[in-house]
Amino acid sequence: xxxxxxxxxxxxxxxxxxxxxxxxxxxxxxxxxxxxxxxxxxxxxxxxxxxxxxxxxxxxxxxxxxxxxxxxxxxxxxxxxxxxxxxxxxxxxxxxxxxxxxxxxxxxxxxxxxxxxxxxxxxxxxxxxxxx
Amino acid sequence: xxxxxxxxxxxxxxxxxxxxxxxxxxxxxxxxxxxxxxxxxxxxxxxxxxxxxxxxxxxxxxxxxxxxxxxxxxxxxxxxxxxxxxxxxxxxxxxxxxxxxxxxxxxxxxxxxxxxxxxxxxxxxxxxxxxxxxxxxxxxxxxxxxxxxxxxxxxxxxxxxxxxxxxxxxxxxxxxxxxxxxxxxxxxxxxxxxxxxxxxxxxxxxxxxxxxxxxxxxxxxxxxxxxxxxxxxxxxxxxxxxxxxxxxxxxxxxxxxxxxxxxxxxxxxxxxxxxxxxxxxxxxxxxxxxxxxxxxxxxxxxxxxxxxxxxxxxxxxxxxxxxxxxxxxxxxxxxxxxxxxxxxxx
Numbered sequence: 001x002x003x004x005x006x007x008x009x010x011x012x013x014x015x016x017x018x019x020x021x022x023x024x025x026x027x028x029x030x031x032x033x034x035x036x037x038x039x040x041x042x043x044x045x046x047x048x049x050x051x052x053x054x055x056x057x058x059x060x061x062x063x064x065x066x067x068x069x070x071x072x073x074x075x076x077x078x079x080x081x082x083x084x085x086x087x088x089x090x091x092x093x094x095x096x097x098x099x100x101x102x103x104x105x106x107x108x109x110x111x112x113x114x115x116x117x118x119x120x121x122x123x124x125x126x127x128x129x130x131x132x
Numbered sequence: 133x134x135x136x137x138x139x140x141x142x143x144x145x146x147x148x149x150x151x152x153x154x155x156x157x158x159x160x161x162x163x164x165x166x167x168x169x170x171x172x173x174x175x176x177x178x179x180x181x182x183x184x185x186x187x188x189x190x191x192x193x194x195x196x197x198x199x200x201x202x203x204x205x206x207x208x209x210x211x212x213x214x215x216x217x218x219x220x221x222x223x224x225x226x227x228x229x230x231x232x233x234x235x236x237x238x239x240x241x242x243x244x245x246x247x248x249x250x251x252x253x254x255x256x257x258x259x260x261x262x263x264x265x266x267x268x269x270x271x272x273x274x275x276x277x278x279x280x281x282x283x284x285x286x287x288x289x290x291x292x293x294x295x296x297x298x299x300x301x302x303x304x305x306x307x308x309x310x311x312x313x314x315x316x317x318x319x320x321x322x323x324x325x326x327x328x329x330x331x332x333x334x335x336x337x338x339x340x341x342x343x344x345x346x347x348x349x350x351x352x353x354x355x356x357x358x359x360x361x362x363x364x365x366x367x368x369x370x371x372x373x374x375x376x377x378x379x380x381x382x383x384x385x386x387x388x389x390x391x392x393x394x395x396x397x398x399x400x401x402x403x404x405x406x407x408x409x410x411x412x413x414x415x416x417x418x419x420x421x422x423x424x425x426x427x428x429x430x431x432x433x434x435x436x437x438x439x440x441x442x443x444x445x446x447x448x449x450x451x452x453x454x455x456x457x458x459x460x461x462x463x464x465x466x467x468x469x470x471x472x473x474x475x476x477x478x
Contacts, residue, residue, distance in 0.1 A: 017228045071476055072178055094145045110187040110228050111179040122215055
């Protein structure tokens with residue numbers, strides 16, 4: 001099912017479009033999504049921008065995904081460890097599953113996520129490709 | 133006048149060869165290759181469109197410079213394949229580039245010259261000091277009806293130019309003018325998926341009249357000769373038309389070849405002539421003069437004269453992917469795979 005309202009995704013444009021993140025003001029640990037508390041116990045974070053460079057720490061291939069991503073199937077999804085330390089789960093595109101390895105260097109790209117049916121909003125965000 | 137402060141190119145990874153399309157169209161591939169002067173074309177990824185291509189090209193342009201991106205006062209995206217009929221591509225691009233909210237923005241459309249026209253708009257805004265920097269972008273995921281001759285050439289890609297003060301320019305804009313008339317050579321009506329064209333009429337009274345007209349006018353206006361230019365770029369609907377214009381003006385192979393990207397990636401429509409310009413900026417030396425004439429069906433041509441400055445050396449050394457990097461990165465598709473990709477652009 002596609003959500004009819006575009007508002008929920010609109011709220012995350014900052015994170016999804018631009019890879020904005022959060023850095024613990026005490027220990028420097030970085031997070032893609034805002035946390036209530038850092039692993040060090042600190043409650044304060046500063047905002048930061050990630051470089052978009054990272055490496056794959058785990059990945060798989062999806063053959064039968066949710067309706068919104070069916071047009072892309074089969075597609076790869078991985079956990080990316082960004083250069084700054086934070087981890088993000090994202091699609092890895094412009095590659096074949098067979099070509100990926102744990103440790104493959106990747107870079108962020110701006111791509112279409114999905115269309116909300118024939119009449120709805122087109123959603124965009126960050127995916128990753130093997131580094132050129 | 134204003135100048136180009138930075139530039140960026142983007143071409144999708146996927147390709148389809150003339151042979152692969154000719155198999156489906158029951159045509160002779162050698163005859164097509166000879167007739168069009170190209171061997172393959174770029175194809176967008178299933179998750180790529182004019183907005184994503186524009187962002188990629190513009191990010192490359194911004195990577196090459198260290199300007200404060202909040203000083204960008206205008207963004208224009210020219211295309212004939214904007215993802216929405218109503219909702220701007222440019223606001224998606226501005227958001228992804230993180231330039232804030234204090235900029236003016238518009239999508240433009242004038243067939244294949246929708247991108248080059250935005251260079252003129254931003255140059256005017258910079259010269260009038262209404263803005264400090266403006267981003268001019270041309271990008272397309274070109275449509276071609278299956279079975280139509282356009283299918284061999286209609287491709288995907290885009291280029292972006294950061295326009296700004298002359299003293300910061302990697303290439304000064306020395307002159308620009310346009311040549312326009314109401315010529316019905318190529319069009320796409322509202323709600324139609326594919327463009328239509330007037331066959332041979334797209335040649336003499338359309339492409340050639342306007343490209344030659346604009347080029348002749350700018351040479352006369354600036355009192356320059358073709359031999360004054362190191363590089364010359366004419367819009368590239370195929371590999372043959374720009375070479376015919378080159379012959380008319382006595383342009384040498386050395387002047388035209390570096391920007392003749394159509395042979396490798398097809399016609400990227402709004403990205404076509406300006407990707408020719410990015411090819412040239414990637415290799416130009418200070419003092420090199422560059423002539424570019426675009427063409428948009430319907431019809432019009434924008435002609436430009438640029439001169440590369442000393443600043444282009446540092447800009448070329450920046451760790452940014454060149455047009456050639458994208459040309460070399462490729463994965464070939466079969467026709468059924470190509471069809472699946474093209475289904476996603478509508």
